[in-house]
Amino acid sequence: MIEEITTAKEGEMVINIGPQHPSTHGVLHLLITLDGETIKKLEPNLGYIHRSIEKMCESLSYRQFIYSTSRMDYLSAHINNHACAMAVEKAMEIEVPERAEYIRVILDELTRIASHQLWWGAMAMDLGALSPFFYAFREREVITDIMEETCGARLTMNYMVPGGVMTDIHPNFVKHVKDFIVQFKSKIDEYDTLVTDNIIFQNRMKNVGLLSAEDAISYGTSGPTARGSGVSCDIRKTHPYSLYSKLQFEEVIETGCDSFSRYLVRVKEMKQSVKIIEQLIDNIPEGDFVAKTKAVIKLPKGEFYSRAETARGELGVYIVSEGGTTPYRIKFRSPGFSNLSALNHMVKGYKIGDLVAIMGTLDLVIPDIDR
Amino acid sequence: MIRFLKNYFTEVFQAVKSLFLGMKLTGYYFTHPKEIITQEYPENRLTLNLSERFRGEVVMTHDEQNEHACTGCSACELACPNGTIKIINKFEINAEGKKKKAIDAFVYHLELCTMCNLCIQACPTDAIKMAQTFEHSVFNRNMLTKQLNLAGSKLREGVE
Amino acid sequence: MLSFENISHGLHNWLSAIMSETPVVLIELTLVALAAITLFAALGLILVYMERKVAAVIQIRKGPNRVGPMGIFQTAADTLKLVMKENFMPDSVDKFLYKLAPFVVMITAMLILAPMPFAQGFQIWNINIGVFYVTAISSISVIGVLMAGWASNNKYSLLGAMRSGAQIVSYELSAGFAILSIVALTGSLNLNDIILSQQDGWWIFKGHIPVWIAFVIFMIAVTAETNRAPFDMAEAESELTGGFHTEYGGMRFALFFLAEYINIFIVCGIGATLFFGGWMPFHIGHWEGFNHVMDYIPSSIWFFGKTFFLIFVIMWFRWTFPRLRIDQLLNLEWKYLLPISLFNLLLITVIAIKGWHF
Numbered sequence: 043m044i045e046e047i048t049t050a051k052e053g054e055m056v057i058n059i060g061p062q063h064p065s066t067h068g069v070l071h072l073l074i075t076l077d078g079e080t081i082k083k084l085e086p087n088l089g090y091i092h093r094s095i096e097k098m099c100e101s102l103s104y105r106q107f108i109y110s111t112s113r114m115d116y117l118s119a120h121i122n123n124h125a126c127a128m129a130v131e132k133a134m135e136i137e138v139p140e141r142a143e144y145i146r147v148i149l150d151e152l153t154r155i156a157s158h159q160l161w162w163g164a165m166a167m168d169l170g171a172l173s174p175f176f177y178a179f180r181e182r183e184v185i186t187d188i189m190e191e192t193c194g195a196r197l198t199m200n201y202m203v204p205g206g207v208m209t210d211i212h213p214n215f216v217k218h219v220k221d222f223i224v225q226f227k228s229k230i231d232e233y234d235t236l237v238t239d240n241i242i243f244q245n246r247m248k249n250v251g252l253l254s255a256e257d258a259i260s261y262g263t264s265g266p267t268a269r270g271s272g273v274s275c276d277i278r279k280t281h282p283y284s285l286y287s288k289l290q291f292e293e294v295i296e297t298g299c300d301s302f303s304r305y306l307v308r309v310k311e312m313k314q315s316v317k318i319i320e321q322l323i324d325n326i327p328e329g330d331f332v333a334k335t336k337a338v339i340k341l342p343k344g345e346f347y348s349r350a351e352t353a354r355g356e357l358g359v360y361i362v363s364e365g366g367t368t369p370y371r372i373k374f375r376s377p378g379f380s381n382l383s384a385l386n387h388m389v390k391g392y393k394i395g396d397l398v399a400i401m402g403t404l405d406l407v408i409p410d411i412d413r
Numbered sequence: 414m415i416r417f418l419k420n421y422f423t424e425v426f427q428a429v430k431s432l433f434l435g436m437k438l439t440g441y442y443f444t445h446p447k448e449i450i451t452q453e454y455p456e457n458r459l460t461l462n463l464s465e466r467f468r469g470e471v472v473m474t475h476d477e478q479n480e481h482a483c484t485g486c487s488a489c490e491l492a493c494p495n496g497t498i499k500i501i502n503k504f505e506i507n508a509e510g511k512k513k514k515a516i517d518a519f520v521y522h523l524e525l526c527t528m529c530n531l532c533i534q535a536c537p538t539d540a541i542k543m544a545q546t547f548e549h550s551v552f553n554r555n556m557l558t559k560q561l562n563l564a565g566s567k568l569r570e571g572v573e
Numbered sequence: 574m575l576s577f578e579n580i581s582h583g584l585h586n587w588l589s590a591i592m593s594e595t596p597v598v599l600i601e602l603t604l605v606a607l608a609a610i611t612l613f614a615a616l617g618l619i620l621v622y623m624e625r626k627v628a629a630v631i632q633i634r635k636g637p638n639r640v641g642p643m644g645i646f647q648t649a650a651d652t653l654k655l656v657m658k659e660n661f662m663p664d665s666v667d668k669f670l671y672k673l674a675p676f677v678v679m680i681t682a683m684l685i686l687a688p689m690p691f692a693q694g695f696q697i698w699n700i701n702i703g704v705f706y707v708t709a710i711s712s713i714s715v716i717g718v719l720m721a722g723w724a725s726n727n728k729y730s731l732l733g734a735m736r737s738g739a740q741i742v743s744y745e746l747s748a749g750f751a752i753l754s755i756v757a758l759t760g761s762l763n764l765n766d767i768i769l770s771q772q773d774g775w776w777i778f779k780g781h782i783p784v785w786i787a788f789v790i791f792m793i794a795v796t797a798e799t800n801r802a803p804f805d806m807a808e809a810e811s812e813l814t815g816g817f818h819t820e821y822g823g824m825r826f827a828l829f830f831l832a833e834y835i836n837i838f839i840v841c842g843i844g845a846t847l848f849f850g851g852w853m854p855f856h857i858g859h860w861e862g863f864n865h866v867m868d869y870i871p872s873s874i875w876f877f878g879k880t881f882f883l884i885f886v887i888m889w890f891r892w893t894f895p896r897l898r899i900d901q902l903l904n905l906e907w908k909y910l911l912p913i914s915l916f917n918l919l920l921i922t923v924i925a926i927k928g929w930h931f
């Protein structure tokens with residue numbers, strides 16, 4: 043593959059973007075072939091942050107393996123944990139208490155907002171506007187404070203356990219989440235004024251990085267990347283898990299197929315998440331926060347799959363069990379990996395500046411791609 | 414032609430307006446230094462408020478008599494996903510002349526710990542808990558390997 | 574009254590009294606060079622500090638606050654660090670050009686300082702084609718940037734340099750037209766004459782809307798010419814990591830960095846001179862009393878005040894807007910700024926001929 047690329051045609055130039063580059067957000071390595079500034083070809087080169095999480099999980103018990111998934115897509119740690127816990131619960135046929143489900147969904151949606159806020163700031167930073175990053179972090183900080191208060195950690199929470207959540211919510215949880223919603227609603231307009239409506243930003247995003255609905259499906263993209271191309275693929279709607287079938291919210295779909303639609307999907311999703319939280323926060327039922335489970339969990343022999351909608355798309359957790367206390371094999375279907383595969387198709391014929399913008403709208407988290 | 418010019422100028426006007434609104438927002442922040450949210454970290458150590466659940470490091474609770482509740486059952490060692498805890502037991506001869514298992518050293522490798530809280534969940538006697546300290550940097554890696562039971566401490570009466 | 578004019582004249586008279594003409598000129602040249610270098614160093618320190626503080630407050634941060642009260646010595650400490658760094662040079666660079674480039678950029682910046690009227694009667698070189706001189710010299714700096722990009726033997730640098738070439742060459746045009754419109758109004762290329770023509774009000778107030786348009790175009794064009802965000806194509810750190818100075822470090826990098834800030838100071842100084850009357854105090858028509866009060870504020874303060882205000886505006890741009898793409902940048906120039914400024918120049922010429930301005 044690499045040989046093929048280094049024999050670039052006359053007048054073409056091969057450039058390494060990364061693994062140390064300010065806009066790859068981590069150690070992603072892209073080999074691009076340029077004609078002037080126009081991109082002819084792009085080859086992602088992975089493996090710089092591979093920690094073999096899947097292999098590690100094979101030697102961990104079903105209580106333990108969940109913590110390591112916080113390190114995959116660290117920005118949607120709760121949702122990863124949730125998906126893993128669901129896989130185990132499905133296999134063990136554990137009934138999760140109502141209260142635990144409420145807490146889980148609220149935390150999932152808070153995570154989604156936090157993740158999208160970080161993406162929003164980083165996206166603007168990729169395009170050269172540095173101030174939005176700080177405004178986004180101001181609101182995100184409130185969420186991480188809530189997480190710290192209830193879960194005990196700010197990023198890698200490990201709060202979900204098979205059967206529910208680890209501890210009950212903090213007494214101040216409800217109040218602080220409500221405060222956050224008030225603050226968020228008062229500031230979300232600033233996001234639009236500063237970035238969405240900005241003419242330079244719109245010109246950079248509109249009609250750039252086109253990904254048609256067919257291509258989105260054939261590359262296996264999911265999450266906001268696919269929904270920006272008009273593909274309905276929100277797991278929360280198509281295969282509702284936890285409480286999502288009972289909740290009122292819209293699946294945000296934009297049909298522009300360009301960077302701007304992917305951007306809009308994420309911004310609108312934040313508002314939808316707030317809507318979900320508002321429905322739940324006032325009526326968290328009393329009761330247990332975790333179901334009674336045996337101290338040592340043994341999964342029955344068989345194969346189990348669960349899926350959840352993370353901030354980046356569909357996360358699949360596939361467990362093969364031989365009946366022991368540790369899994370025989372675990373496979374994670376990470377959204378970032380498939381989304382990255384569409385990048386070559388999207389950037390062809392655009393400029394280097396666009397590459398950065400398109401990569402921004404894919405919202406890549408490298409440890410999620412490499413695991 | 415007229416339409417073209419009209420479009421051209423509305424375009425320019427809209428563009429300038431959107432840029433102006435953005436500048437108004439940043440200008441607002443520039444003229445309102447009260448919005449600054451920075452905290453100056455080493456200076457604010459005393460007023461720093463960490464929530465009581467914050468997971469900073471695993472510690473063992475000791476009371477005034479220098480007694481702890483750890484029976485040396487190794488449940489935490491088994492629960493830990495990455496081998497952070499090592500329980501070393503010894504056998505004491507108690508008053509009745511019977512051999513009894515007791516903890517000799519609770520070795521904790523802070524450099525391996527991921528603060529996942531699983532050990533605390535696993536402990537049947539609530540002997541260990543999470544402390545809110547977070548300034549863990551040291552000059553020598555050996556200093557990160559800690560013994561959690563204090564010197565001369567022993568098991569509290571009545572804890573099985 | 575102690576003013577820059579008196580000091581410089583006093584010094585000149587004293588020197589001429591004690592020696593013949595040639596040594597006087599030599600001594601004065603040395604003094605001017607020393608003064609220019611000192612001014613550069615001071616400006617660099619102040620502007621970098623100012624930029625960091627402005628950025629910080631806009632971004633709801635505190636900014637430098639550790640070295641000295643409010644962090645005012647931060648930039649001095651940074652400079653010290655840069656000076657003490659190893660003067661590293663990559664292996665396969667074109668050594669001569671690589672070393673020359675920062676100096677070309679720096680010297681160009683220094684040269685433009687010559688016709689700048691800092692205060693009443695205080696100017697290094699009262700040249701009668703001052704405006705023309707400034708436009709001519711300022712386009713040389715692109716050669717330094719191209720040199721740096723080419724000599725670094727790095728693809729990022731090369732791309733950055735090429736971008737910068739395309740950008741500066743095209744934005745020179747609309748900056749030139751904006752400057753020309755004031756020249757058309759005053760009928761002189763001498764910066765001093767331009768200032769004196771604003772005795773009864775600055776051009777920005779006297780010249781109706783066309784001058785405003787010219788001013789806006791001037792600000793956009795000079796932002797692009799000095800390679801500042803949102804037009805920082807040549808550096809574009811999220812795309813090209815560092816653009817033309819990717820391979821530079823230590824003091825050589827500091828020279829590029831300094832030159833950027835000096836250039837901002839110079840273009841803002843020119844802008845202040847053309848549109849806001851340079852050192853001319855705020856005068857309104859024939860309100861003698863009011864004008865007299867204004868005259869009590871020293872002319873140098875007027876000049877620096879206006880210049881720093883314009884610098885602040887340029888910084889404000891930088892911390893608000895996302896970056897343009899290279900083709901959009903050229904579109905903006907050729908499809909919008911250039912036609913508008915051509916038409917605007919025509920309008921202003923009509924105003925000037927008919928004497929419709931105040």
Ligand code: SF4
Pocket residue numbers: 471492493494495496497498525526527528529530531532533
């Ligand atoms: S917190 Fe987790 S990693 Fe640390 S000692 Fe306890 S179980 Fe092990």
Ligand code: SF4
Pocket residue numbers: 482483484485486487488489490500535536537538539540541
């Ligand atoms: S700390 Fe708790 S779990 Fe660990 S050995 Fe002691 S009693 Fe057992």
